[in-house]
Amino acid sequence: MSTSGQQQFRYTQTPSKVLHLRNLPWDCSDEELVELCKPFGKIVNTKCNVGANRNQAFVEFADLNQAINMVSYYASASEPAQVRGKTVYIQYSNRNEIVNNKSPGDVPGNVLLVTIEGVEAGDVSIDVIHLVFSAFGFVQKIATFEKAAGFQALIQFSDVGTASAAREALDGRSIPKYLLPEHVNHCHLRISYSAHTDLNIKFQSHRSRDYTNPYLPVNPTAMEGLLQPVVGPDGEKKEPESNVLFASLENMQYAVTVDVLHTVFSAFGTVQKIAIFEKNGQTQALIQYPDLTTAAAAKDALEGHCIYDGGYCKLHLSYSRHTDLNVQAYSDKSRDYTVPESSLLAMQQASAVHAPPAVWHNPQSGPAQSSAGYGAASVPGQAPTSHSSSWNPNLLGGGSTFPLAPTRYPGHSYAPPVPGYPTAVNPPGSSQQINHNATGGRPFSVSQPFHPSTMPHAPYHG
């Protein structure tokens, strides 16, 4: 029966690659330990603030000789080891490694391991994950998988700082409900660091993405949820995909304006055009994206969800058969975000004269909020170029709720990032007429048409 070799001899200093440091400041940081010790070798682990007075620490070197170097040096150095002017006493630890200091998941890296609790793999799309984490910086890659721990995702940022900011802000938080299926009630994120530094993504698929390589082939066997239209429960309903979504809104307790739709649908990509109209007493809308993929992502993520808590303004999404809407560039029922900024400004001025701007009123907070908070991006009058493509992390955290607390969403404390407007303008004359309004009425009419000279596109003719 041999012992581990670690005897309890207090006064016999068996060399160890772990050093015991005493008389440190009570709030000594890992960084200070590293600064003190790194001249002697590579530090693989630390544990500070140990002991009743929190004034002790352990430092583990990669190699025993490095620890010996340090002890030997200070045994005969003219100046003792010091932290903030305090003499630090250094001995070999009576253990051979630091145990239980930090789990590997606490060692910072640029890749986060995210466990999404309370959901199944199908409940949270990779687009939603991307959306949530893009708030903190460019997300390079995402890989999702199911393990015993549940549904997990590896999120790769370009640097540790961004990753740690995301972890700090999101660990323990929830993904906003309206980005999740209805049956999901709680969806907490548990975030640790992965040991990975660069994920190996082979395909763009429903479970992995490489945003640094848009030309990466799409895995033809893993397309579900990415491009394929959802096949209905009857297995028959196959609608041809389109870059334009047709939305019908149920239970319209609150007003849903162009701005609200723009904010919601911009979560998945650039929204080019929006039109809202009534048909048979039901509110409907068309939302145009530049491409089919974005539309599919938005459709999958938002179908069946309510814009407001309580089952209000429930979205039902299908693909429109239109590919390019012809809408008034700026009215209370439609918006064309592809028109040049100068034209838009001119239009806003025109509308200020003829029609009130479609500022959304928070139905639970009385008078219109003057767009306080981040969600102000889509309020008319703001310069489109001021739109940010990501959340401002400075506005994150602090509260117990998910990032951002715009006043725009009753019952929610979250707004998706609003990508900037595209600067490109669609070629004129390429539009199709909208035929969803079978009555032949004027679905997008506003009280006063704009002057033709200010219109980049021909006005819609019912």
Added chain:
DNA sequence: AGCACA
């Protein structure tokens, strides 16, 4: 100034 606890 004197050895940590998942």
